[in-house]
Amino acid sequence: MSDPTPLLSVTGLNVAFQTPRGTAQAVNGIDFTLARGEVLCLLGESGSGKSVTLRALMRLLPEQRSRISGRVTIAGEDLYGLPERRVEDLRGKVVSMVFQEPMLALDPVYTIGAQIAETIVRHERVSKAEAGRRALELLEKVQIPSAKRRLEAYPHEMSGGMRQRAMIALALACNPAILLADEPTTALDATVQMQVLLLLRRLQAETGMAVIMVTHDIGVAAETADRVAVMYAGRIVEQGTAAQVLKTPQHPYATGLFASTVHAGLKDRRLDAIPGAPPDLTALPPGCAFAPRCARRREACDVGQPPKIRMADAREVLCVDAVAAG
Amino acid sequence: MDTTALPRIPPDQVKVSRSPGYWATVGRRILADRVTLVCLVLLATIALAAVFADVLAPLDPLKTSMAKRLRPIGTPGFPLGTDELGRDILSRLLYGGRMSLLMGSWPVANALVIGGTLGIVAGFFGGRLNMVIMRTVDVFYAFPSVLLAVAISGALGSGMKNAIVALTIVFVPPLVRIAETVTTQVRNLDFVEAARASGAGSPTIIRVHLLPNVMGAIVVYASGLFSVSIILASGLSFLGLGVEPPQAEWGLMLNTLRQAIYVQPWVAILPGMMIFVTSICCNLASDGLRAAMEIKQ
Amino acid sequence: MTVVHTLPPAPDVGGPAEPLLKVEGLTKHFPVRGTGFFAPKLVARAVDGITFSIAKGETLGVVGESGCGKSTTARLLMRLIEPDSGSMIFDGELVGGELSLRDLRRRMQMVFQDSYASLNPRLTIADSLAFAPVVHGIPHGEAMAAAADLLEQVGLDSATVLGRYPHQLSGGQRQRINIARALALHPRLVILDEAVSALDKSVEAQVLNLLVDLKRSFDLTYIFISHDLNVVHYIADRAMVMYLGKIVELGPVDRIYAAPAHPYTRALFSARLSSDPERRTVAVAIEGDPPNPINPPSGCRFRTRCPMAAEVCAAHEPAAIDLGFGHSVACHLHDPASGHAEARAHV
Numbered sequence: 001m002s003d004p005t006p007l008l009s010v011t012g013l014n015v016a017f018q019t020p021r022g023t024a025q026a027v028n029g030i031d032f033t034l035a036r037g038e039v040l041c042l043l044g045e046s047g048s049g050k051s052v053t054l055r056a057l058m059r060l061l062p063e064q065r066s067r068i069s070g071r072v073t074i075a076g077e078d079l080y081g082l083p084e085r086r087v088e089d090l091r092g093k094v095v096s097m098v099f100q101e102p103m104l105a106l107d108p109v110y111t112i113g114a115q116i117a118e119t120i121v122r123h124e125r126v127s128k129a130e131a132g133r134r135a136l137e138l139l140e141k142v143q144i145p146s147a148k149r150r151l152e153a154y155p156h157e158m159s160g161g162m163r164q165r166a167m168i169a170l171a172l173a174c175n176p177a178i179l180l181a182d183e184p185t186t187a188l189d190a191t192v193q194m195q196v197l198l199l200l201r202r203l204q205a206e207t208g209m210a211v212i213m214v215t216h217d218i219g220v221a222a223e224t225a226d227r228v229a230v231m232y233a234g235r236i237v238e239q240g241t242a243a244q245v246l247k248t249p250q251h252p253y254a255t256g257l258f259a260s261t262v263h264a265g266l267k268d269r270r271l272d273a274i275p276g277a278p279p280d281l282t283a284l285p286p287g288c289a290f291a292p293r294c295a296r297r298r299e300a301c302d303v304g305q306p307p308k309i310r311m312a313d314a315r316e317v318l319c320v321d322a323v324a325a326g
Numbered sequence: 327m328d329t330t331a332l333p334r335i336p337p338d339q340v341k342v343s344r345s346p347g348y349w350a351t352v353g354r355r356i357l358a359d360r361v362t363l364v365c366l367v368l369l370a371t372i373a374l375a376a377v378f379a380d381v382l383a384p385l386d387p388l389k390t391s392m393a394k395r396l397r398p399i400g401t402p403g404f405p406l407g408t409d410e411l412g413r414d415i416l417s418r419l420l421y422g423g424r425m426s427l428l429m430g431s432w433p434v435a436n437a438l439v440i441g442g443t444l445g446i447v448a449g450f451f452g453g454r455l456n457m458v459i460m461r462t463v464d465v466f467y468a469f470p471s472v473l474l475a476v477a478i479s480g481a482l483g484s485g486m487k488n489a490i491v492a493l494t495i496v497f498v499p500p501l502v503r504i505a506e507t508v509t510t511q512v513r514n515l516d517f518v519e520a521a522r523a524s525g526a527g528s529p530t531i532i533r534v535h536l537l538p539n540v541m542g543a544i545v546v547y548a549s550g551l552f553s554v555s556i557i558l559a560s561g562l563s564f565l566g567l568g569v570e571p572p573q574a575e576w577g578l579m580l581n582t583l584r585q586a587i588y589v590q591p592w593v594a595i596l597p598g599m600m601i602f603v604t605s606i607c608c609n610l611a612s613d614g615l616r617a618a619m620e621i622k623q
Numbered sequence: 624m625t626v627v628h629t630l631p632p633a634p635d636v637g638g639p640a641e642p643l644l645k646v647e648g649l650t651k652h653f654p655v656r657g658t659g660f661f662a663p664k665l666v667a668r669a670v671d672g673i674t675f676s677i678a679k680g681e682t683l684g685v686v687g688e689s690g691c692g693k694s695t696t697a698r699l700l701m702r703l704i705e706p707d708s709g710s711m712i713f714d715g716e717l718v719g720g721e722l723s724l725r726d727l728r729r730r731m732q733m734v735f736q737d738s739y740a741s742l743n744p745r746l747t748i749a750d751s752l753a754f755a756p757v758v759h760g761i762p763h764g765e766a767m768a769a770a771a772d773l774l775e776q777v778g779l780d781s782a783t784v785l786g787r788y789p790h791q792l793s794g795g796q797r798q799r800i801n802i803a804r805a806l807a808l809h810p811r812l813v814i815l816d817e818a819v820s821a822l823d824k825s826v827e828a829q830v831l832n833l834l835v836d837l838k839r840s841f842d843l844t845y846i847f848i849s850h851d852l853n854v855v856h857y858i859a860d861r862a863m864v865m866y867l868g869k870i871v872e873l874g875p876v877d878r879i880y881a882a883p884a885h886p887y888t889r890a891l892f893s894a895r896l897s898s899d900p901e902r903r904t905v906a907v908a909i910e911g912d913p914p915n916p917i918n919p920p921s922g923c924r925f926r927t928r929c930p931m932a933a934e935v936c937a938a939h940e941p942a943a944i945d946l947g948f949g950h951s952v953a954c955h956l957h958d959p960a961s962g963h964a965e966a967r968a969h970v
Contacts, residue, residue, distance in 0.1 A: 045823035045824065045825065046794075046823055145911075159912040160689075160912065161911075161912040162912065189688035189689055189850070189912070189913060190688060190850060190852070190891060190894045190895070191688065191890055191891060191894045191907070191908065191909055191913070192688075192912055192913075193894065193896075194894040194896070194904060194907050194908075195907050195910065197896075197904075198904070198906075198907055216823065216824065217896065218824075218896075218898055219895070219896025219897065219898055220896060221900075222896065222897050222898050222899055222900045222903070223896050223897055223900075223903050223904060225900065242900035243900050243901055246898065246899070246900055247899065247900070247901075256825065257824060257825055260824055260825050260827070260828035260829075261824050261828075261853075261898075262827070262828065262831065262851070262853045262854050262856075262857045263853050263898060264853065264856060264880070266857055267856065267857055267876075270832055270835075271828040271829075271831055271832050271857075272828070273825060273826075273828035273829040273831075273832055274825040274828070274829075275829070277793050277795055277796070277826065278823070
């Protein structure tokens with residue numbers, strides 16, 4: 001990590017969608033960077049903008065219906081200034097993605113082996129035989145048992161866990177520098193989820209790729225992340241190392257979210273639920289979007305956007321109550 | 327447990343302020359969709375013109391005149407010209423609209439009732455009943471619809487009634503299929519299970535939970551068949567199996583004006599234009615209706 | 624105050640000592656069409672002879688992975704699907720015998736996982752809530768009043784919600800409505816099938832608090848089905864662990880969570896995610912996916928993934944062994960007579 005320029009940097013990213021009910025402000029001015037070999041978790045609930053952010057990083061959002069502003073730089077290139085052809089080269093080779101539902105993301109009419117080989121051939125112009133050999137290697141790397149036989153399998157012939165492994169193999173086909181993972185284990189059973197998380201962690205350590213993991217599950221963040229960014233209503237409300245954010249959260253939403261997550265030791269006690277519901281993205285308040293649900297709400301919260309405060313331990317918190325570094 | 331201890335709201339104080347209902351939303355969406363709106367207005371105009379044909383028609387549609395055969399469009403007294411027997415085209419188009427629209431709507435309405443019922447029954451009860459109904463329907467799919475219509479009409483003999491019967495038989499199978507498919511989908515949704523779990527019987531569940539959720543899709547599909555029915559009916563008349571001369575009907579007019587195509591092409595093309603405009607409006611309106619009736623979460 | 628004639632709560636027939644529900648040998652096998660025209664007919668053993676009972680006023684948590692049969696069990700209990708065999712005794716009355724299905728469904732209700740799919744999109748919330756009481760003969764006006772009352776009980780403002788349609792509400796609000804609907808008949812047993820699984824964490828906590836409150840004020844008994852072990856630990860008194868259509872372990876939550884006896888339960892617990900980034904999970908407990916309930920393994924169904932599997936596990940199906948304190952486990956390891964080399968007796 002001696003390279004001072006980050007692998008990926010996002011500044012002032014805004015995404016808005018046209019909906020029949022008005023303009024939905026899905027992402028509202030977020031900034032973050034990702035260093036080489038780093039694992040960043042975007043943690044948030046539904047509608048927090050975490051998945052939209054991830055798709056914006058691959059320029060996968062529908063161009064007609066969405067309005068995107070801000071700057072996304074990947075490996076020194078301005079993503080939204082590139083022609084579509086160049087973006088296609090980036091996808092899969094520099095940045096690739098793992099989805100929540102591999103059944104929907106894999107093509108049902110091609111075998112797993114054919115799909116991986118095709119990706120390799122497209123990006124690296126190697127022979128078919130060479131691509132097939134690489135595909136087999138990849139399946140072995142993601143620990144699919146009897147990989148040789150599985151090359152010839154269609155997605156529907158595999159179990160959920162095997163499909164997600166195949167999806168990961170496909171994403172890693174061209175040794176990307178950045179892997180984007182959108183809730184990769186949410187649809188899996190508990191025992192399988194742990195297998196896939198450990199696999200992702202091992203592959204990350206082996207290849208040194210950077211990972212952005214989108215999740216709603218604090219446990220997934222705790223198991224994988226170097227850094228965690230908590231999102232609420234399209235903003236990053238707290239960002240810091242995993243230990244900082246998960247063990248001593250500062251933003252009232254982050255503290256509330258951890259307090260309301262059920263864990264051992266809460267039995268027979270009332271859960272500290274956050275009252276209310278997340279805001280309507282088509283009608284965000286002018287002030288802090290969390291203020292209506294916040295126990296520490298003050299007048300200042302409703303006036304304007306809360307400042308981004310850099311605390312003494314270098315974490316960033318979006319709250320009027322946060323204490324800035326000395 | 328003493329339930330009366332719970333805070334109760336007296337029945338007369340319960341106000342249910344209905345939020346903008348489903349149909350209000352559908353209406354608003356249609357008003358915002360210009361294509362659908364134009365199609366619906368055009369269809370309504372054509373329908374009204376047909377209904378009030380006896381008021382609107384300038385001349386008797388059956389009155390022939392050997393002297394005034396095949397006049398062009400714009401002839402004084404005959405704004406849209408005359409046909410091969412000297413009859414006023416405008417009047418014949420208006421009266422013909424009656425026949426054509428009738429031939430378009432009757433078979434579809436019949437098939438909607440018969441096919442819809444069979445499909446919903448097959449879909450809701452499933453099992454052996456479903457198999458019997460659906461396999462029987464499959465037999466009809468062995469023949470192309472035009473061939474089937476011609477064959478049945480031919481067997482029953484020419485005439486409007488027989489043509490309607492023939493077309494009804496043609497439209498029942500696709501409606502059974504669509505009704506069965508939608509019903510099966512809705513039947514497997516949790517709210518139908520929840521209704522069963524509350525102890526409701528099948529008739530209640532079909533009435534309250536099933537019909538409102540399947541009728542939309544079935545009716546929209548049927549409205550798309552309306553244009554097919556007009557075209558098939560015209561085809562039957564063209565072959566001499568539907569409406570009989572000297573009655574005016576668009577398909578029949580197209581048939582009899584066929585020889586005049588080299589003499590007065592613009593006049594000869596008019597009935598075809600009417601069939602074309604009506605059916606395309608039907609299809610576009612049906613698509614618009616489908617989009618407007620979707621429930622978006 | 625006007626008295627509203629809603630359905631009275633069902634009477635306590637058997638007395639406090641009688642279990643609310645006794646299930647004996649409940650079985651459901653689904654025929655599955657094999658691939659190919661001449662393929663043999665296959666059978667998925669979704670629920671395979673399960674026996675358990677639930678006491679009045681307790682919460683039974685049911686855990687297990689996909690394909691373990693927990694949702695099928697819920698539907699069998701509600702009789703939404705007919706069991707192949709087995710009997711159910713509700714508060715001393717045989718279901719299908721002294722107790723008709725219609726009366727069973729008055730006493731037992733269910734909340735589904737998908738809050739949107741379980742509400743009719745074309746009915747207002749008022750109509751959805753009034754439906755079941757009207758079916759049971761309550762006049763429409765009174766059912767409406769009861770609906771308004773129920774909404775307040777589940778923490779919603781009846782004036783704004785009654786006239787709305789499901790798609791106009793949030794997931795949390797819809798699930799509260801589904802709970803209200805289940806309570807409209809004053810049931811004694813409510814089956815919650817992954818009822819909080821689809822909700823966001825902050826909303827899940829609200830709904831769990833609500834369920835705890837409602838249990839007290841409506842004097843309810845819960846069957847709480849979930850894949851989330853933490854939530855089951857929080858809400859349940861006893862837990863039932865299922866694997867491929869069988870109950871592998873059943874007992875008080877505190878005992879099972881402190882000392883899981885079945886290798887599968889142990890594997891399931893060790894797959895729980897850490898919430899501390901400095902104390903991460905280092906190794907997986909079991910490899911592979913749960914096998915398919917079509918043609919399950921012979922003997923003990925877990926043996927193909929079990930680190931302790933021995934020959935006896937393939938030969939004989941383990942019976943439930945009582946470990947005391949109402950804790951039982953179906954594993955040869957706990958039966959010295961089984962012939963498993965590492966079997967130990969429990970005191």
